[in-house]
Amino acid sequence: MRKTGSNISHNNNSNEIRGGEKKVMKKSLSVILSTTMALSAFTSVALAATSSTDFSDLKDLSAADKVIFDQLIKDGIFLGTGDGKFGINEPMKRSQFAVAISKALKYTADATTSSFADVNADAPELPYIEAAYKNGVANGNPTTPPTFSPADNVSREQLAIFLVGAMGPQYKAEAEKATGNDATVTSWAQGYVATAVKYKLMDGAATGFDGKTPATRYMLAKGVDATLKAIAEANKPAVATKVESVSATNLKEVVVKFDGPVDKETATDKINYSLKSGKQIDVVTLSEDGTTATLRVVNTLANNKTEAVNVSNVKAGDTTLNVKNVEFTVSDNEIPEVVEVKSLGTKSLKVVFSEPVNNPAQANFMIDGKAFFGKVKAVGSEREVILTPFSSSTLTVGDHNVTVTGVKDYANFSSLRSSHDFTVVEDKEAPTVESAEGTLEKITITYSKEVDEDSIDAAKVYWKSGNDKKKASSFKVIAGNQYEYYFAGDNALPTGSVVLYVEGVKDYSGNAIAKDTTVVVTPTIDQTRPEVKKVEGVTTKQVKVTFSKGLKDDENLKNVKNYTITNGDDKVLSVKSAKLDDTVKANNVIIIDLYQELTVGANSIVIKNVRDNTKLQNTMLDFSGEFKVADEKSPKLAGHLVNTKDRIVTIQFNKKMDIETLGNYSNYTVTMNDKRVPLTSEMADINVLQDGKVVVITFAETYKDKDVVFGTGSLTTKYVVSDISVLSVKDAAGNLLAEFLDPASKANILDVSKNINVDLKDYDSDYAGFAAALVDQQTIKVKFNASITDVKKGAFTVLDGNTDVTGSVDVDGSNVVTINLTKKIGTNPKNLKVTVDTGLLLTVSGQLQGKELTPKILGLVAPVVKGTADYEVKGQDIIVPFSDDLFFDVKYENIIKKNEMKVVRDIDGHKLTVDEFSIALDTADNSKLVITLKDASDRKEGSYYSVEFLGSQYLTDTLDAENGVAATAARDTATKVGFVSEKSIKITGATTIQVPTTGKVVTETYKAVVKDQSGNQDNVVALDLTGKPASADPTGVTFDKTTGVLTVNTNATPGEYVLTGTSVGITSATLKINVTKEGVKVSSIDVTGPASIELPLTGDVTPAPKYVAVVKDQFGKEITSGNDAIVVWTVNKGTINPTTGELTVSSTTPEGTYTVTATSFGTKEVVGTKEVTVKKAASVASTITVTGDTAVTMPNPAADQKMNFKAVVKDQYGVEIKNNAVYSLKAAVAGVDINPLTGEVTIKTTVADGAKFTVVATSSTVSSVTAESAVVTVTVVAP
Known part of the structure; x- marks a missing residue:
């Protein structure tokens, strides 16, 4: 076989595998994906394919394979073979491999000339082969000239090498060192095949790998998918580094996907998440792989709306993830569907939905075609619904069917009717504890199976300290088999390993967890400090601070000295109180109330010493930050000045205004010659001053060739301006002028007919008549009706009695002037007198006509403890001198003692309780506070005491502003308070x-x-x-x-x-x-009713036997109302009305013992029973019949004859009663006798021919039951 240009040579020289063609083994994951997918890339017939359903040979794919192939086809990498088929079993060619790699890796494929002799210039795959070659993914054959062998197939062992190479260099290195002994694999591929099988890139087999078999398109697709997953797993961060995505496909859950595993403890702490909408989070669960947190909200999300989530303090290894404002769209557009039906034994059934469902009811379910009658309960995530029939015969062992219809999700979409088969198997296996983990305050227990929430009692999960049981205080359902238990206060778990006891837990079949169940837990210690997550200005006198975790509700939290709030004018505001927001169950929100107002816009806050509510009571690091108060108040006119001579009107506002609206002429009208006309630029100039707080309108000397004057009335030769109206001017936040919004008041119409000079204005609208204020012991502020731009020497004089204490005067262009005194004069301004010469004041309108003003001074300085000496002791009294007379209402004494001051006994550091001292004012000098000690019975010897004032709301001075006593550091008594022996x-x-x-x-x-x-x-x-x-x-x-x-x-x-x-x-x-007394719960049920019932002869017993249940609580008292009082009746055999308790007994009812059961399904399932005997009534003779011959013949020669008559007596049920008949003759007949017991008749020879007699049979127990035989005739044969 000749060599190909692949990195896998066709000869067996392993050196060639590891040589210059090694580059191909370094191809990326994407290369493999592309290779797998890009077959017949140029087949136009397949271009429209979008899923596996477009190919006839993919119709038999498994569901799992279908998902894989659908994605490959959707991505356009597998395009089919052009005949409506995918070519699932066809081998892949090298040219197709190159095309797929290049497409998947998005290589630039624009080459027009080939590097290989066997790839023609007009071949459609040429650009892709060149791209793969130039990127080092696919090499050619080392021939002269080089060739590519585009039509060659790829074997299974070659595919294994490709896939391992795609995993990365370290995996290829591992393969090079690996060995194998598969006889179906070439020796040089053994290590790669072994590595591919190890990482599940390809499947092996007991009979061999079949390495030399051609790899099909199916094998490539599966191999690439497996490689993708392996690489993704290998490249997955060891821990999360970011939030990868956030989604919400239903209205109860937000899914936060991290890019790696996160710490379970912090990731499931709901305090570490918040939603932009303010929706509260109920519980957070984490996926098994630790990468996905599901946030279940308390109410519901808004459908089809943009939402955002903040994530904070979620740990991932050594990193803490803090991510803000990750936006997502809530989109629930799917109906709920049943995804699983599971039998929970013979008493309950679990139906699992695709999303949380809203209040499923009995009417939504049918079992075996019959309406469901029983309890319906959504548990955990509300995806799981538990059905518990009232009748024990509903879920018998065997096959059943449940029909579900109309179940609604939280978007109000209803499920379609669906039917689901399930098999009930008797469950006798008790639940066990599968795992337990958590912190010192919260333990999550996972049970081996679903358990009945009604059986869960927080107090039955505990640890022991000596013989004391440290019980959980509450629990929360996380899932059907998972519960969180909370241990509060002193019951928090100790550090280190501890044995946890679990009792009373039952599954839905009533199987109870073993009585001696224990689990060893090693709780983690929460050492995370509480952090400020958000500060909000709720109102101008209230601040809300949200922390990252629950807080300890202690003195540190309530101590106003731990909060420093500064407004936008750099003024430190007095804190009235700080407390937990009791509307937030997480205990992580503090509400801070203030005495003075915040400024609109930016304010600053410093918080310290607040602790969390964990066992370690972690203390926060000092926090400082800014927060804003929204400006929602309409601006108001603060006054105006009029200079008639120079025709100048100065208008002042109480806040910064929008400069554009102030300078807009259309926002003003004037009354000119008694006619209302718009102000124009020809009439006047508008100048905006002091950053938008003041507008100056200067009228022209002439208008339309006539002089302009200020006054009243109308002149033909002049324009007389009498008033000016301020219309739709706005403040910087866009709020319209308040006076403009109230036209009926006409307060926006300003008189300009006469001079209006500088005058005094109330310093605080809450205290009328006070234009000046002593704001500290050496500073007075005076407020005017207009902005003061400058003052001349002598404009202000301040006398303390007869002593001039006037110091420097500060002007900032506002309508408030600050006078700095030459010395501290104390906290009460009663001896002060301020004199103002307005003729020495300058405004934007210039210097106006002067007059002397003497503003009344408002005292705003908190009374302070006088001097620095230790406090005087008189007997059991401690005397505290203040700078001013004090006042308090006795009804607030305990509040003052508890929250506003602290008295500590030095000998043992004991802080006195409100009952251990009292306070009063010295009757001779109300500036002295007398603290009377009442702790003598606990004072073992004489002791010094320290007194600290924390800042007061209820202990005040006697001035109009009722200033609370200033915070003062702890100060000791000068002498010891003596020992007093008290029994x-x-x-x-x-x-x-x-x-x-x-x-x-x-x-x-x-x-x-x-x-x-x-x-x-x-x-x-x-x-x-x-x-x-x-x-x-x-x-x-x-x-x-x-x-x-x-x-x-x-x-x-x-x-x-x-x-x-x-x-x-x-x-x-x-x-x-x-x-x-614990809440009433059902403890027992007494059942009364007939203990024995006699069967009727026919039909039913009427009236039907009725049973009555008396439901009793644990104290033996009858429960007469509510769900607990309602019982459901059942009987082990026969039929009983489940509502009325009427038992049906008919003539056909079998005799036997029946158990009538009354069951309450209220607070818990409790039953009461009564044994009932069903039997026939005592046997009573009811009918009788008598039979015998009707004739007898006397023989010749004559002899006595015997006849036998038989009577059958039956009772009311037709059952024969033995030996119950008495026989007699209806009438005496000569020669005829009858045996009354046996019915035997003797006819003697003396009887007359033709004699007749009748036998009568009578019941021996009921004389009225009688019967007669037929008439018997005697025939005598003549001799």
Whole structure:
């Protein structure tokens, strides 16, 4: 065989394989793909082919193969052989191989001359052969001149070499070293074939690889597909580096595809994802390969709308993925379809849909052609629907069929009617724990099979600390066999491996997990710090901060000192409060309320010390950032000045305006000579100043040859301007002027008929009459009705009493002027007087007529603790002096003590509770706060105390603004607070008791002793039960004063019970005991009704025997309403009405013992039964018949004759009763006797010829049951 130009030589010289033709072995994956696909590339008949259905010889492909071939054909690489066939079993030629490679790799194929002697210049494949050759993919034969052998076939072993080469150099190197012993493979190809089989690029066989057999187009297609997958797997990142795609094909799920595996713990934490629309995420699941996260939303997505997802803190190896605003389109345009039906034993059935479904109901299902009657429940992702029939006979072992119709998805598309066969097999295998993993706070358990959610109880999954069970607090369904269990607070799992106990879990056949089931879990420790994900200005006085994870609701979170918010004017705003948003279950959102307003636009925030709610309580790193407050308020006029002499109108706004609208003449009209006319450029000039806050309109001296003056009325020789109207001017955010939007008020019409000078304006609209404000202890701000551009010396004077404290004056062009005082004057402006000479103020209208103004001063400085000395102690009181008189409403005392101040006892670092101190103002001096300590009973020796103020809302000064006390660092008392020996009663015992269930009693023992702070114990304490709920059953909870034993019975009324301890000379003490009662659930069902039923002679027993169920809760009380009170009746044999409990018994009903069952499917499945005996009634004679001969002949010679009569007695059911007849003659006949017991008649020889007699048979038990024989005639034969 001659050599070809391929890298695979036809002789067996392995050196040639590894020589100069080695380049072909380096071809890429795409090369192989192209090679596989590009056959008969120039066949015009096949150009229209788009899928396997276009070729007659592909109709028998398997479903898996069809997917492969459809893609190759769709991509235009396989085009068929031109006769409507694909040529699936035809060999591939070298020329076709070259064409396919070049097309798939998108090589430039424009050559017009050939490098090979056997490839003609007019051959359509020439450009592709040249492209493959020049790119080192396909070589020719080393002949002179070179040839390509375009018509040669490729063998299976050559294909194996091609495919391994496509995998890359490392795989080819592996093949070169590999060995094999397949007799069907040439020796030089053994390593390549072995490698191809190893990586599943081609299939081997027990009988050999058949390496020399020509490779068909089918083999090429399959080989290329396998190689693609192998290369994709090999090239897949070890961990994800990015979000590859995001999609949503239904309205409940968003699918985030990563380009590699991600960490399961962080990838399934819903806090690490957010949607642009604000839709809440309920749960996140991760695919088995770790590359795809499915986000299930709480409500629904908006169909056919653009959405975006943010991903943060998802770990992938050493990398953390943070991706913002990945957009995708929500598109649910498909109806839900059934994709799987699975039997869950003889009690339930699982129907799986192609997408989550919305509230499936009984009416959507039929089983075996009959309407379904039972429970319907969508579980997990809501793709799985569990059907549990009420009747136990619905899902018997064997073949069945379910029909599904009209099930809706969340886009309101309904499924079409479809029918599905399934086989029920009895399930006796109990579920087991397949795996358990998670963090200290959350464990995900995967069971070996679907388990019944109704059997899941979070409290039955626990770990042990000594003898204490540390139970899960709640759970969430992830899938039919997967549940998340949450361990809160002190029940969080310890670090390291721990044994987890799992109890009570059942499958849908009622098989329970083994009682001793345990699983060893090694929870990961969450060391990720909480991070700020988003800051939003909700209103001008409220900020919402969203964190990356759940937060600990502690003092750090609530401490207003941990939040510094600065508005756009660089003013630090006082924080009123910080708290968790209780509407967000994830506990990751903080709401911050402020005393002052944020500025529209950019504001800044600094947050520190906030901790997450994991066991480690990871603390955030300090965060600083900006956030914006949307401007949604309409701008308002802030005032105007009028200079009639120079015809200048200055109009001021309360915010920056849109300069274009301010300068637009069409936004103004004027009243000129009593007529309203538009303002024009011929009338006036418009100048916008102060970055859009002020507009100055200067009228011309003359207009249309007449002088322009300001005033009222109309003149023929002049134009008199009396007012100007401001129309549709807008602020920078596009909001229209408020006065323009309220035309009825006419507030946008400004009088210009007379001079309007500078005057005072309220500094804060909430405090009328105050035009000035003391904003700190050395600064006063004064507000005017117009912008002040400059001030002259002496314009402002500030006196503190009789002392002039006027310092420098700052003007920024706004209508607020800042006066810096020469000294700090304290927090109360009561001794201050400000005087303003307006004649020394300059505005954009110039210097106007002056007058003296004395603005009233608003105090806005928070009262502070005076001085730096430690706090004075008087007995049990700590005296704190403030800079101003204070005030607080006593109803807020506990709030102040809890949230706005902190008192700490130094000897043990104990922070006093709200009950351990009180606050009051010194009656003689309201600037002093008196803290009275009430912790003496717990103070074991004298101690210093420290007092810290955290910033106050409710402890304020007495000024109009009611400024809250400023935050002050902790300061100690000057002396110790002395030790006071105090004795108190200590009562110990359980403070929470749960009402026991039926047949049980709970007892708790309580003890009370008298102790002082040092633990010395004396005195006798009497304990008694002194308080209970008003409606309490007196026998429900009892207390033995002698033993201290409290007994709680089943009939106990839940509520608060109080034990009181008393001792002579000592204040009594109480202990509140909360008696709780778990929610009512079905515990038992009592069934009453006939225990024995007699069969009727015919038809049915009427009225039908009826059974009554009394459903009782765990406390033995009847449940009379709700789903729990509804039972379904069944019977193991025969028929019973499932609703009424009426049992059908007929004359044909077999005798025997029947079990009548009442089942409640409410909170859980509970049954009650009654055994019923069905039998016939006691046998009673009902009919009788008598038979015998009708004639007797007396012989000659004469002799007595015997006749036998037989009576048959039957009962009401037609059953013969033996030995129940008594015989007699209807009338005495001479010579005839009868045996009353046997019915034997003796006819004696003395009887007369022709005598007649009748035998009567009567029941021996029922005399009314009687019968007569036929008349017997006696014939006597003459001698």
